[in-house]
Amino acid sequence: MNRAIGIDLGTSNTVAAVVENGRARILPNGEGERLTPSVYAETGDGRRLVGMPAKQRLATGSGDAVASVKRLMGSGRSVMVRGAPRSPREISAAILRQVKADAERELGGPVARAVITVPAYFHHAAREATREAGRMAGFEVLRIISEPTAAALAYGLHRQDLSTVLVWDLGGGTFDVSILELSEGFFEVRAVCGDNRLGGDDWDRRFADHVASRVKAECGVDILGNAQALAQVGMVCEGVKKQLSEKPVARLSLSALEIPLGEGASFEEVMARSVFEEATADLAGRLLPPTRQALSDAGLSVGGIDRVLLVGGATRMPGIRALAESFFQQQPYLKLNPDEVVAIGAAVQAGILTGQIKDVVLVDVTPLSLGIESQGGLFARIIPRNTTIPTSAQELFTTARDDQASMDLHVLQGEREMASDNISLGSFQLSGIPPLPRGQAHVEVSFSIDADGIVTVSAESLQTEEKAAISIDAMHALKAEEVSQALADADTCAQGDLERREQIEASTRAETLIRSVEALVDDPAASLPEDLGRALAAHVALCREVLAQGSALEIRSRCAALKAFLTTLTPDAKGALHETPVEHHAPFGQSGPGPRPR
Incomplete structure (x- = not known):
C-alpha cells in the first residue's frame, strides 16, 4: 500500500511519523534514532551524507557540511559545500529523500505521499520552496501546514472539550506563536505571529561566543577568528546547554578538542545555568512581542488562554519554561514530546487527507496581508492577515490616466501602508484595457490562497475580458528575517x-x-x-x-x-x-x- 507520512522538516532535526490504526507513531531512521539531524555533507569521493554522519563532519569545520538551511528557504540565497553553491531547496530535498528511504525501510513498502510542516510565519516563497523540495525528493506533497497547527492537532485529536490553545513553538531556527480554537474535532487557527530569525541555534551561538570570550580572557586565544575551533566549541556548548536543561550546573571542558590553546594551557569551567540564562536573556525577551501581537490579533488576553503548549526542542530550556509560566500565569502543558509533536500532528493531517482519520476539520490562516500597489504608492489590501484559508477575494481597480491601455500590477505582502515598505512578491502586466477617460475602465484583481498557503493572482479587464495572471517567483521574495519584522515595523511606524x-x-x-x-x-x-x-x-x-x-x-x-x-x-x-x-x-x-x- 502506498503510505502517506507526516514530516517535520526542522532547522536542527527532521522527524517523520505515520498513522496506523488511528494513532500516529514516530518512524525511526536507518540508525534506529527518532531524530535525524538536518545536516548535509559531501565527501571528497562524491558521496552525499545526511543526518548524523553529516553532523560529525560539520564538527570539523572543514566546509563540506552545512546545517540550518531552513532559515534560507525561499530567499534566493545559496550556501557553499566544498566550494560549490547549493540551494537550501536542494539540501532540503536531500534530507527529505533520506527520510523517504528510511520510512520505506521501516514500513516495508513505498511511501510516495507526505504532509510537510513549516513555521507558521513562513512567507509564500518559503512555503513554495518547501513544497518543491518535497517533490524533488519524490513525494507527492499532500499539504504544507504550519508547525504550531500540527502540534495542536497532535494535542487535541481525541479531546472533546472546548479549549483555546496557544502554541509556543521554539525550534532550532524559528519561533512561532499560534492561537487555535479546538472544539469537537474542529481546529480553527485564530491568529499567528513569530520571528523567523530566532531559535535554539541562536542560544547555541550566543553561548559559544560567551565561552570564546572566556577562553580569550584566560588563555589569550581568539577562537572567534578560527572557524574550525569555533565549530568544535559550538558542539561542546550545545551539549552543555542540554545538560543545563537537566541540572543547575555542568562541566565545560575543551581539553579533548583539537584547539591550540597554547603550551600546557587548557580550559575547564563549571558552568552554572544562571550564567547561561544571563548570557541569553535578550534572546528570551524576543519571545514576548510576537506573543502579545498574536493575543491582540485574536482579541484575547492572557486569561483567555485555556492551555499553553510548548513545542520545539529549545523549549526544554528551564528559562524558557519559567518565562512561559510567568507570562501566561499558568503551568505550560509538558506531556507532549516537544521534539516529536509536530511530526505526530503532520501524520494526523496526512491521516485526515487519506481518510484514515475521520471527523476532524483543520482551518488555518494567512500570516500577512496580501494586496497590490495602488495610486500614490499606497498598499491596497485585498486579503487581510489572519484570514482563514483556503480563501479568495476580488476587488475592482480603475485606470489612473486618460486612455490608459495597460496596467502594471505589483503584488505585495505585509502590513505597512506604503507599498515600498512591504514585501514584493512579483509584478505582472494586464494589456488590452479600453482607452477610456481616467477612472472609467474597470479591472478586477483576484487573489486566491490554497490550503498550503500558496498564492495566485490574476487580473481581468471587465470591458474587454482580457486576462493576465502571475506565477509568483520565489526568487523575488525578500529574506525570511525581513518577514518576521513586518508586524513590528508596522506597529512602530x-x-x-x-x-x-x-x-x-x-x-x-x-x-x-x-x-x-x-x-x-x-x-x-x-x-x-x-x-x-x-x-x-x-x-x-x-x-x-x-x-x-x-x-x-x-x-x-x-x-x-x-x-x-x-x-x-x-x-x-x-x-x-x-x-x-x-x-x-x-x-x-x-x-x-x-x-x-x-
Whole structure:
C-alpha cells in the first residue's frame, strides 16, 4: 500500500511519523534514532551524507557540511559545500529523500505521499520552496501546514472539550506563536505571529561566543577568528546547554578538542545555568512581542488562554519554561514530546487527507496581508492577515490616466501602508484595457490562497475580458528575517504611515476633483455663465495652492468648500463631474512591469 507520512522538516532535526490504526507513531531512521539531524555533507569521493554522519563532519569545520538551511528557504540565497553553491531547496530535498528511504525501510513498502510542516510565519516563497523540495525528493506533497497547527492537532485529536490553545513553538531556527480554537474535532487557527530569525541555534551561538570570550580572557586565544575551533566549541556548548536543561550546573571542558590553546594551557569551567540564562536573556525577551501581537490579533488576553503548549526542542530550556509560566500565569502543558509533536500532528493531517482519520476539520490562516500597489504608492489590501484559508477575494481597480491601455500590477505582502515598505512578491502586466477617460475602465484583481498557503493572482479587464495572471517567483521574495519584522515595523511606524496615507489619499481625491471641475469649465457644452466659470476657476486655484503645500486636513477642507459651491450648479452641470474613490486607482507604468525598487 502506498503510505502517506507526516514530516517535520526542522532547522536542527527532521522527524517523520505515520498513522496506523488511528494513532500516529514516530518512524525511526536507518540508525534506529527518532531524530535525524538536518545536516548535509559531501565527501571528497562524491558521496552525499545526511543526518548524523553529516553532523560529525560539520564538527570539523572543514566546509563540506552545512546545517540550518531552513532559515534560507525561499530567499534566493545559496550556501557553499566544498566550494560549490547549493540551494537550501536542494539540501532540503536531500534530507527529505533520506527520510523517504528510511520510512520505506521501516514500513516495508513505498511511501510516495507526505504532509510537510513549516513555521507558521513562513512567507509564500518559503512555503513554495518547501513544497518543491518535497517533490524533488519524490513525494507527492499532500499539504504544507504550519508547525504550531500540527502540534495542536497532535494535542487535541481525541479531546472533546472546548479549549483555546496557544502554541509556543521554539525550534532550532524559528519561533512561532499560534492561537487555535479546538472544539469537537474542529481546529480553527485564530491568529499567528513569530520571528523567523530566532531559535535554539541562536542560544547555541550566543553561548559559544560567551565561552570564546572566556577562553580569550584566560588563555589569550581568539577562537572567534578560527572557524574550525569555533565549530568544535559550538558542539561542546550545545551539549552543555542540554545538560543545563537537566541540572543547575555542568562541566565545560575543551581539553579533548583539537584547539591550540597554547603550551600546557587548557580550559575547564563549571558552568552554572544562571550564567547561561544571563548570557541569553535578550534572546528570551524576543519571545514576548510576537506573543502579545498574536493575543491582540485574536482579541484575547492572557486569561483567555485555556492551555499553553510548548513545542520545539529549545523549549526544554528551564528559562524558557519559567518565562512561559510567568507570562501566561499558568503551568505550560509538558506531556507532549516537544521534539516529536509536530511530526505526530503532520501524520494526523496526512491521516485526515487519506481518510484514515475521520471527523476532524483543520482551518488555518494567512500570516500577512496580501494586496497590490495602488495610486500614490499606497498598499491596497485585498486579503487581510489572519484570514482563514483556503480563501479568495476580488476587488475592482480603475485606470489612473486618460486612455490608459495597460496596467502594471505589483503584488505585495505585509502590513505597512506604503507599498515600498512591504514585501514584493512579483509584478505582472494586464494589456488590452479600453482607452477610456481616467477612472472609467474597470479591472478586477483576484487573489486566491490554497490550503498550503500558496498564492495566485490574476487580473481581468471587465470591458474587454482580457486576462493576465502571475506565477509568483520565489526568487523575488525578500529574506525570511525581513518577514518576521513586518508586524513590528508596522506597529512602530503606524502613526507615520497613517499620516502619509491620509496625505496621499487627500491629494489624489483633490486631483480627481480639480480635473473634473477644470473639464467642466473648459467644456463648451456645459454653457456655464462667465461669472460662474470665473468663480469655479478661483476655487480651483485655491485648491491647487493648498494641494502644493497644505496638510491632509487643509486639502480636505478646501475641497469640501469647492464641493459645497458645486451644489449650486444645475443638475446637468453636476452630472458632468466624475470623481472616483482613490482606493480603486491602480498605478500605470511607462515601461514593462517590475517591482518598485526598495
